[in-house]
Amino acid sequence: MNKKHLEISTVSIExxxxxxxxxxxxKINLNIKEGEFVSLIGHSGCGKSTVxxxxxxxxxxxxxxxxxxxxxxxxxxxxxxxVFQNHSLLPWLTAYENVELAVKQVFKGxxxxxxxxxxxxxxxxxxxxxxxxxxxxxxxxxGMKQRVGIARALSMEPKVLLMDEPFGALDALTRAHMxxxxxxxxxxxxxxxxxxxxxxxxxxLLSDRIVMMTNGPAATIGEVLEVDLPKPRNRVELANDAxxxxxxxxxxxxxxxxxxxxxxxxx
Amino acid sequence: MNARVMSMLESKxxxxxxxxxxxxKINWExxxxxxxxxxxxxxxxxxxxxxxWGGIAxxxxxxxxxxxxxxxxxxQAVSLYDEHVExxxxxxxxxxxxxxxxxxxxxxxxxxxxxxxxxxxxxTFFDQIVTSIITVLTGFIIASMIAIPVGIIxxxxxxxxSALNPLIQTFKPVSPLxxxxxxxxxxxxxxxxxxxxxxxxxxxSAITVTLCSLWPTIINTTVGVSSIDKDLVNVSKVLRLSWFxxxxxxxxxxxxPMMFAGLRVSFGxxxxxxxxxxxxxxxxxxxxxxxxxxxxxxxxxxxxxMVAVIAIGLIxxxxxxxxxxLQRSVSWDKNAVLR
Numbered sequence: 001m002n003k004k005h006l007e008i009s010t011v012s013i014e015x016x017x018x019x020x021x022x023x024x025x026x027k028i029n030l031n032i033k034e035g036e037f038v039s040l041i042g043h044s045g046c047g048k049s050t051v052x053x054x055x056x057x058x059x060x061x062x063x064x065x066x067x068x069x070x071x072x073x074x075x076x077x078x079x080x081x082x083v084f085q086n087h088s089l090l091p092w093l094t095a096y097e098n099v100e101l102a103v104k105q106v107f108k109g110x111x112x113x114x115x116x117x118x119x120x121x122x123x124x125x126x127x128x129x130x131x132x133x134x135x136x137x138x139x140x141x142x143g144m145k146q147r148v149g150i151a152r153a154l155s156m157e158p159k160v161l162l163m164d165e166p167f168g169a170l171d172a173l174t175r176a177h178m179x180x181x182x183x184x185x186x187x188x189x190x191x192x193x194x195x196x197x198x199x200x201x202x203x204x205l206l207s208d209r210i211v212m213m214t215n216g217p218a219a220t221i222g223e224v225l226e227v228d229l230p231k232p233r234n235r236v237e238l239a240n241d242a243x244x245x246x247x248x249x250x251x252x253x254x255x256x257x258x259x260x261x262x263x264x265x266x267x
Numbered sequence: 268m269n270a271r272v273m274s275m276l277e278s279k280x281x282x283x284x285x286x287x288x289x290x291x292k293i294n295w296e297x298x299x300x301x302x303x304x305x306x307x308x309x310x311x312x313x314x315x316x317x318x319x320w321g322g323i324a325x326x327x328x329x330x331x332x333x334x335x336x337x338x339x340x341x342x343q344a345v346s347l348y349d350e351h352v353e354x355x356x357x358x359x360x361x362x363x364x365x366x367x368x369x370x371x372x373x374x375x376x377x378x379x380x381x382x383x384x385x386x387x388x389x390x391t392f393f394d395q396i397v398t399s400i401i402t403v404l405t406g407f408i409i410a411s412m413i414a415i416p417v418g419i420i421x422x423x424x425x426x427x428x429s430a431l432n433p434l435i436q437t438f439k440p441v442s443p444l445x446x447x448x449x450x451x452x453x454x455x456x457x458x459x460x461x462x463x464x465x466x467x468x469x470x471x472s473a474i475t476v477t478l479c480s481l482w483p484t485i486i487n488t489t490v491g492v493s494s495i496d497k498d499l500v501n502v503s504k505v506l507r508l509s510w511f512x513x514x515x516x517x518x519x520x521x522x523x524p525m526m527f528a529g530l531r532v533s534f535g536x537x538x539x540x541x542x543x544x545x546x547x548x549x550x551x552x553x554x555x556x557x558x559x560x561x562x563x564x565x566x567x568x569x570x571x572x573m574v575a576v577i578a579i580g581l582i583x584x585x586x587x588x589x590x591x592x593l594q595r596s597v598s599w600d601k602n603a604v605l606r
Contacts, residue, residue, distance in 0.1 A: 058501055076504040088498035092520040092599030101516060105506045138602075156506075 005034040005192060006160055010064035011054055013047075024050050026218035027064070030211060032160075035190045039203040041251065042213030042222075043259065048196045051213075052162050055194060056082050068159060078106045081153035083163040087145040089137040095148040096133040099123055099155050106156045123155040124148070126185055143174040147181070154189070163195040167202065176235065179205060187232040200255070204247045205233055212254045223254055335570035340577070343570040351391040358386045392556060396578060399541060399552035402469060403586075406476025407537045411530060414481045418488025418526070419518060428489065439482040443540040446478045447471070447547055468550035475544045480537035487529025491522030520599050527594040534590055538583045553579055 008030040014021040024047045032038055040048045053059040055066050057076035066073040068080070081102075089098045099120045107116060124133045127147040137145050146166060153161055167175040179202055186193070186206075197203050203210045207227050214222040227247055229238070238244040321336035328334075335343075365384065372379045390398070421428040451471050458470055465473075495518065503513050545554025557575050560568045595601070 056501075056505065058504060076501070077507055078505060080505070082501070082505050084498050084501070086498060088496075088502050090499060090502070090517065090520070093516075101508075101512075102506055105508060105512075138600075 004031060005036075005069065006032040006055070006194075007067040008032075008051070008055065008064075009067070011051070011061045011066065012063040013050060013054065013059060014062045023218045024216055025054075025061075026220045028220055030221065032192060032194065034192055037186060037193045037195070037206055037208045039207040039210045040194065040196045040213060041198060041200070041203050041210055041255070042219070043215055043255065044198065046213045046216045047219040048213060049164055052082070052164050052194060052196055055160065056080050056162050058082075078102070078156040079159045081156045081158035081161055083146075083149050083153045083161070083166045085165045085168055087137070087142075087149040089145055089148055089152070091137050094134045094136055095124065095129055095140070095144075095151075096120060098137075098148055099152045102152045103155050120155065123151040126154065126188075127151045127181060141174075143170050143178060146170065146178060150182070150185075154185070154191075159192065161191045161193045163193065165196050165198070168198070175199075175202070180235070182206060183232050200248055200251045201235075203251060204244060205235055205238065210247075210251060212251065212259075215259050222259060225250060329569070331564060331569050332566045335573060339570045340573045343567055344574045344577075346567075347392040347571065347574060351393045354388050354391045358388055361386045361388075390551060392575070392578075395551065395553050395556045396582065398469075399545065399554070400582065400586075402472045402550075402552060403476055403534075403537050403541045405469075406473040406541070407480055407534055409473065410477040410480040410533060410537070411484055413477075414484035414529075414533070415488055415526065418485045418529070419492050419514065419522075421485070422489040422492025422522070423518070428493070431485075435482060435485055438478075439486070441479075443475050443479045443544050444547060446475050447544055450474045450478070451548060466551075468548065471548060472541060472544050472550045472552065476537040476541050479540040480533035483532035483536065484526070484529040487532070488522060488526045491525025491529075492518055494525075495521045523594070523598050524600075524603070527590070527598070531587060531590050531594075534586060535583065538579075538586065542579055 008028055011025060011028040012023065013025045014023045016022075028051060030038075040051060042048050050059060054061050055073065057073050057080065060074070073080070089095070090101070093101065100116070103111075103116050103120050103123075107119070111119060121130065121133070124130050127150050129144060129147050129151060132140055132144060137148070140148075146169075150163075150166065153163075167178045170178060183206065195203075195206065204227060210225040210227060211221055212223045212225065213219050225247060229241075229244060229247075317337045321338070324334040324336040369381045369383070372381065417431070421431050454467055454470050454474065458467060499517055499521065503517050508516065541552065542554040542557070544550065545552035546558045547554075549555055549558065553575055557572050560571045560575070
C-alpha cells in the first residue's frame with residue numbers, strides 16, 4: 001500500500017506557439033500510493049488537464065517524466081484508463097458495445113467469450129447501467145453516459161484511473177449521485193485515482209489528498225492537503241463535520257485568496 | 268411572444284384532447300396536410316412549369332420548326348417506346364428464324380456446322396439508357412474503390428495529405444472533355460486484346476467517368492476522417508486499438524456522412540461527365556443518342572432530345588435517391604435527416 005506506485009517527477013511542458021514557446025507546467029512533483037485517491041484542483045486554464053494527459057501518455061513532457069510501477073510512461077495505454085469530461089463514448093455503439101470494445105482489447109486471449117460477457121455486464125452493473133446496456137449514447141442521459149464511460153475505464157482493470165472533470169458537465173443533483181456511486185465503487189475496488197475537478201466539495205468528499213495548483217503560465221503545485229476523514233464518507237453526515245469544513249475552508253482559501261481566478265484580474 | 272407560445276401550447280393541448288375523443292378527425296387533418304406537402308404542392312409546381320414551357324416554346328421558331336412543348340415531347344417519348352418494342356419484336360423474330368433454319372439444317376445433316384449470328388439492329392433509346400447506366404456505375408464504382416481508401420489514408424496522415432493535396436487540387440477542376448482524348452489514345456494503345464471483355468468505347472467512357480468522379484469523394488473522405496472528434500481518437504489511443512480496429516470501429520462510422528456527401532457529388536458529376544463524353548466520342552449511350560438526333564435534324568429531333576434531357580435528369584435523380592437509401596442503410600445514425 002505504501003510502496004512507490006506512480007511517480008510524477010519534475011514534469012514541465014512547453015507548447016510551441018507563434019509567439020514562441022509557452023510554458024504551461026513547471027516542475028510538477030507528485031508521488032501517488034497504490035489505492036490512493038488524489039484530486040487536482042485549480043482555476044481553469046492552470047494546466048490540470050495537461051498533467052492528466054501527460055500521465056495518460058497523450059502528451060509528452062518536455063522535461064521530467066512519469067514512472068508507473070518502475071516503468072516510464074511514454075505512450076497511452078489501457079493500464080492508465082481515462083474517463084473523459086464529455087464521456088467520449090462511440091455514438092454508433094451501444095453502452096454494452098462501448099465497454100466490449102475496451103474489454104476485447106485488454107483481455108484478448110486472457111478471457112473466454114463467456115467470461116468477457118460476464119465481465120462487461122459486471123462492470124455495467126457496478127455503475128448501475130445494467131438496465132440500459134443495449135442503448136446507444138444518444139438514447140441515455142448525460143449522467144448515464146458518464147456512468148458508461150466509468151464502466152469502460154474500470155473494465156480495463158487499470159493500474160491508475162484518470163478522470164478529467166468527470167462530472168463537470170452534469171447538473172448538481174446528478175453530480176451528487178455520481179459522486180456517491182464513485183464512493184461506493186471506490187470502497188469496493190480501491191483503485192488508484194487521479195481526478196481533476198474544480199468543485200471544492202467534490203474534492204474534499206472523494207479524495208485522500210487534494211493537490212492545489214497555482215495559476216498558469218508555468219503552473220505548478222501550490223499546496224497539498226491530506227484529507228484524513230474515515231471512508232466511506234457520507235455527504236449528509238459530513239455537512240456539519242468541523243474537520244470536513246476546515247478542509248473545505250483551506251481549499252477555498254487557497255483558490256480564492258492565494259490564487260485568485262485569473263479571469264477576475266482582467267475584470 | 269409569450270402569449271403566442273401559450274396559445275400554441277394551448278392549441279396543442281386542445282388538439283391532443285380532441286384527438287383523444289375523436290381520433291379520426293385530427294388524423295384526417297394531418298393526412299390532408301401530408302398529402303398536400305408530398306403531392307399537392309409538387310404537382311402544382313410541375314403543372315405550372317409545364318404551362319410556362321408550353322407557352323414560351325410556342326413563341327420560338329427554329330430551323331427545325333417550332334420548339335416542342337410538353338405534348339409533343341410526350342408524343343415522342345411514346346414513339347421512342349414504340350420503336351423500342353418494334354425493334355425487340357424484330358430481334359425476336361430474327362432469332363426465331365435463325366433457330367428454325369439451324370434446326371432444319373441439323374435435321375438434314377446432323378454433322379452440319381451451325382452458325383449463330385447475333386442480331387445487329389440499331390440500339391434503341393432504352394438500350395442507350397441501359398448502356399449509360401452500366402457505364403456510369405462501372406466508372407463510379409472504380410472511382411469509389413480508389414477514392415475511399417485514398418481519402419482515409421490522407422485523412423489519417425498529414426504527410427500523405429500534403430503530398431496528395433496539390434495533385435488533387437490540380438486535377439479536380441479538369442473538364443472531362445480534356446481527359447477524353449488522352450484516355451482514348453492511351454486505351455487504344457494499351458487495351459489490346461483479341462477477345463476483349465468490354466468494347467473500347469465502354470472502357471473509354473468508364474475511365475473518363477472515373478477520372479472525373481474521384482475528387483469529391485477523396486476530398487470529402489479526407490475532411491471527414493481528419494475532423495473526427497479528438498476525444499474519440501484519444502479513446503482509441505488509450506485502448507491501443509490496432510489500425511484495423513481503429514479504422515473499422517472509429518474512422519469509418521465517424522466519417523460515413525461526409526464520405527457519402529462526397530460519393531453523391533461524385534456520382535452526380537460522373538453522370539454529367541458520361542453524357543458529355545458519349546456525345547464527344549460517339550460512344551454508345553444517351554449522349555450519342557442526343558448527338559445523333561442533333562445531326563439528324565428532323566422535325567422530331569428537338570422533341571426527342573428533350574425526351575433524352577428529361578430522361579437524363581430523372582435517371583440522375585433516381586440514382587441519387589438510390590445512394591441516399593444506401594447511405595441510410597450503412598449510417599449508424601438512423602435519425603439523421605438526410606436530403
